[in-house]
Amino acid sequence: MFAFKNFIQIDKGADTAIYLQVVNALIQQIRRGQLRSGSKLPGSRELAEVLAVHRKTIVAAYDELMAQGWIEMLPRKGTFVVQDLPEIKPKKLKQSELGMPYPAQTIFAIQENRVGSFPAAVIPDPKALIINDGFPDTRLVPNELLLRELRSVSRQAAFRKYHMYGNPEGTDYLRETLSGFLRETRGLPISAANVMITRGAQMGIYLTAQLLLKPGDQVIVGESSYFAATLICQQTGAHINRVPVDEFGIDVDAVEQLCKKKRIRLLYVIPHHHHPTTVTMPPERRIRLLELAATYKFAIIEDDYDYDFHYTSNPIQPMTSLDHHGSVIYIGTLSKTLVPAIRVGFIVAPENFIRAVANLRMAIDRQGDSMMEIAIAELYRNGTISRHIRKVVNLYRERRDHFCSLLTDRLGDRVSFKLPDGGMAVWTKFNDSDLRQVSAKAAQKGLIMSDGQRYNTGATNYNSARLGFASLNLNEQDRAIEIMAGCL
Structure with missing residues (x-):
């Protein structure tokens, strides 16, 4: 035998x-x-x-x-x-059997840039030295604990129902867990019915814009703002109105003046750490925005993509915690808390909005990754995510301080910046050097960094970039700034 x-x-x-x-x-x-x-x-x-x-x-x-x-x-x-075994490798066709080559283009017309020109997705060499836009250090994520929970979810009979099609609003288990976490940490007076789980913050912005906007609607964004959110709103046919952003965030007086002239449908704002400038909006401006929304009946998207990463004091609670009129659609993500590859985010809103946006989601995405959602809920419940946040906040604070010291000591008056209260990047203006040239020279020396073009609007060239510090350890920061100094 x-x-x-x-x-x-x-x-x-x-x-x-x-x-x-x-x-x-x-x-x-x-x-x-x-x-x-x-x-x-x-x-x-x-x-x-x-x-x-x-x-x-x-x-x-x-x-x-x-x-x-x-x-x-x-x-x-x-x-x-069996006599006839399954094919182990597909048979390669001879050239004579291939026939005509597959077409390079469609025979019908398409709008290739229907949502504008998003920057091309570039996956750099993992060995390269990169100053990114402000991303977490993926080396710090508790991978083993996450994988343990995923294995547990796949085996436990109690979670077997989540292996099938589920709720487009997300698994009840994570919605309940997350609503409790947001109540405790951000003061949001919500229940699970106010939460929808998404595949990241950008999906939340897209679905909200699709639900609320139609051609000709008036939208307000900051003069400097998250470029993807602006493109998403533009592709609905809405008209974009830009207002100034200063050291305290979006100019609320300018918002009010627009409200007096136009029927505003939507305001997009990042009050906690504005993108790209990282400034934090004080409570009085937030309250005024809520008052204007109640008066003029417009919706607010409050994008709170990195609430947990604040280094100088307790973070200001979101506008949503003070919203008594149902004006605010609150959007967040776990991509900064864990890693960008884990596509889990959330929308918090009144129940009628959650039902409507979940119904819209069904047209493009039946549901999220239920097993991942359950695993993340377990990490919340057993305290892993809270411990991880405390750990990385202390580490990122140290990295922020070291990075800003390097900018001051090595680059001096050739750059201008303000120490950010939170977030994962420093908004840095290059005073005398063309940032595009600096970026190109740095790439030749092995440092990948932004050329700043994505932050520019048609009217303004900031010659500035978000320099991410969180994903670089202190030695990597030293090397990066040394290269950058040699390119100025």
């Missing part, structure tokens, strides 16, 4: 189920030609005794192999490797 015990190695401590270990081992031997077409396999009882496993394990393995087309069971004869 073929030496099954020698090539089927069972590891009872592995994550892979034992029956799948048997399946994988048998397939491997068939692929190698050790088990040829027509070879007879031992019965389930016999193989179970050889491998010292339960007979039901072998039955499950054989069922899986039959389902995949590797074996067949013949009545009163036994179990055999």
Whole structure:
């Protein structure tokens, strides 16, 4: 008999189920030609005794192999490797069989830049030195704990219902968990019914704009603002009105003057750490915006993408915590708390809005990643995320201080900046050097950094960039600023 015990190695401590270990081992031997077409396999009882496993394990393995087309069971004869094996590698067609090449373009017209020109997605060499827009350090995320929760979710019977289609508003488990977290940490008087889980903040902005805006509607954004949110609003056909942004955020007087002249439908604002300038809006301006929204009946998108990362004092509570009229759509994300690759964000709003935006979501995305949502809820409930936030806030504060010291000591009056109260980047103006040239020279020396163009509006060239400090340790910061200094 073929030496099954020698090539089927069972590891009872592995994550892979034992029956799948048997399946994988048998397939491997068939692929190698050790088990040829027509070879007879031992019965389930016999193989179970050889491998010292339960007979039901072998039955499950054989069922899986039959389902995949590797074996067949013949009545009163036994179990055999099939004569016609599943194709291991697709047959390569000869050039003469290929026919016409696949077309490079469609025969019909398309709008290639319907939502404007987003910067091309670039995945740089992981070994490259990068000053990004202000992203977390992915080396710090509690990966093992997250993976442990994902494995637990996949196994526990209590969570099996989340393996099927679910609620477009998100899993109830995370909505309940997150609403409690936001009540406790941000003072939001909400319940799970006020929360919808999204695939990141940008999805929340897009869905909100699609639901609220139609061609010709009037939208207010800052003169400097998050470029993607502006493009999203523009693609609905809405008209964009820009107002100044100063050291205290968006100019509320300018907002009021626009409200007197036009029927404003939507205001987009980032009061906590404005993007790109990082400034924080004081409470009095926030209250005035809420009063204007109540008076002129416009909606507010409050984008609070990095609330947890504040270094000088307790952060100011969101505008949503003071909204008694139902004016504010509050949008946040876990991409900064954990890593950008984990696409989980949220919308907080009155219940009628949540129902409507969830219905709209169904047109483009049936639901989110339920298993990931449950795993993240578990990380909230067992305190992992709160501990992670405390840890990285202290570390990012140290990195901010070191980075700003380097800017002062090495670059001096060639740049201008203000120490940010929070966030993960420093808004830096290059006083005498063209930032585009600085960026190009830096790239030649192995440093990837922004050329600042995405922050410019048609009327303004800031010659400035967000220089992200959070993802660089102190040694990496030293090297980056050394290169930058040599490019000025």
